[in-house]
Amino acid sequence: MLAASNISKRYGAVQALDGVSLDLPDGEVVALVGDNGAGKSTLVKVLSGVVTADDGMIEQDGRPVRIASPHEAQQLGVSTVHQDLALCENLDVVGNLFLGAERRRWTVLNHIRMERSARDLLSSLDVRIRDIRVPVAMLSGGQRQSVAIARALIGEPRVVILDEPTAALGVEQTAQVLDLIRRLRDRGLAVLVISHNLADVRAVSDRIVVLRLGRNAGEFSTAESTPEAVVAAITGGAA
């Protein structure tokens, strides 16, 4: 369980985050929604160590932790899939999954061990790719997103943050990725999904956290909320 409380971050004259709190319990998908400029990206950057908060506290299992760099975030088990996926299109699926974390004997790559783990991981996530040894450039958008998410799992994280995972996808591929997110939850991971698409959010999340102008603007249990209430919280209008 990762919990951030009273997080504030100021960029010059802009108060991007103003005392925001967010809980990410194990085995739950939390959707973070809000209009442009609501502070979603800044909060994600704070949690993934890209920027440090001016104020506030992050706790893991009740103990306060410091996340000062992406590396420290990864060591704490916080893994982030950015919207641009950051895949090397010329490398194959195995190469991308283990990029920067190659299994090796001295400096020699252990191709067989990496391919075995890659196949096990992809099949446990039910990701279907016909040939995992072709360059990623030849995969569909949904498959790439799946590869990027699978890659986030290589370091055995406890929290996975997905930034707009369905933004560039068609209907069928979106469904595939949403299935994949549910399987992450079933593995007991805490999942944070940032999305603009309220239909996707309602389909996959357990809880919806709304930000507005850098502050918490509402928190809903997905099953018990109405779309109108969520939209109202996002826009600041009356429900």
Add this chain to the structure above:
Amino acid sequence: MTTTLVKPLQPLRAATRTDLGAWPVVGGLILIAVVFGSLNEHFLSAENLTNLALQMAATGTISLGIIMVILLGEIDLSAGSVSGLCAVVMTILYVRHDWNPLVAVAAALGCAVLVGLLHGWMFTKLRMPSFVVTLAGLIGWQGLMLYLLGRGGTINLPFEGLLARLSDTWLPAWAGWLVAALIVAGWSAGTLVNRRLRRAADLPVTSGLWLALRLAGLAGVLAVVVLVLSADRGVPMLLVIFGTLVVCLDLTLRHTVFGRHMYAVGGNAEAARRAGINITRIRVLAFVAGSTLAAFGGILAASRLAAVNQSSGGSDTLLMAIAAAVIGGTSLFGGRGRAYAALLGILVIQSITNGMLLLNVDSSVRYMVTAAVLAVAVAIDSLARRGQPR
């Protein structure tokens, strides 16, 4: 949006990208052999093919170095000048200062490492474009070479010395066959072990028939090479050195963490950085490898000429080395290509040069034909990339 639009193109993309690999180049080589062979009966003779093998080694080695830089999507224009400079450094230490030839070679390679470090530093720390860094290198290192040569302009290597004899060393027939047999045995053993390990890990394996075909192909090509070269003076030592470099570099690129990171930085530097790869280190190492291989090529060229002079590493050396890398299938966009590209590419270029010289064609025509081949090679590369989302 783009991904959904691109999706229907996938079958087409798969067809164009089913890794044409080396086949267009091999086809081109066969075409060249047929054309020149029919125009001049001397072209396919053992003596001429041996000369061809000798001519390939120096520029081919420089081309290997250029591939290291091109793989990152950068360019090294200084390779020719660096090859000339280091050959001159080696010769001066060896001839004028009576150093041991091997120490002189090591010192020259050391100079190349420093040059590569400087280029890498300017590129990564001063953020200068690689084109400008190495353009300055192209001009500056040639200037330094001319300065070191002084007014004399030419220094001969002693004919009986180790270095001059290197390019006149030939493997006797039995040694040639032994080397070929060892390569085939090594390749088979490696493939069989890999196959067994993959089976044990329950991974799919390539079909046995396909492997047998490849083995037969490799053995056949090596047998023809040894047969032809042994019919003349034997397998030249220069070819053995060049071949060893190609194989070692290919194994390094494909099977080491360094090689994997080279491809990663060439494919998507930002992704590589976020994955925790030290991209500055990879870039500097690529420039160092490029300069060092260029210097090695320059030393091979000096050995073959038994001298260094003001045109060492000059004229069209650099352009031919870059052209060879590209014709062999290295993508100038970075991230794609193998070390064998240098071997195949230089084989194409040197065959054209050699054939044109035999036909007594003016070098003007030779340049135009080489240009056409280069253009076709890049067109194939670009077409193969078309349809890839980017």
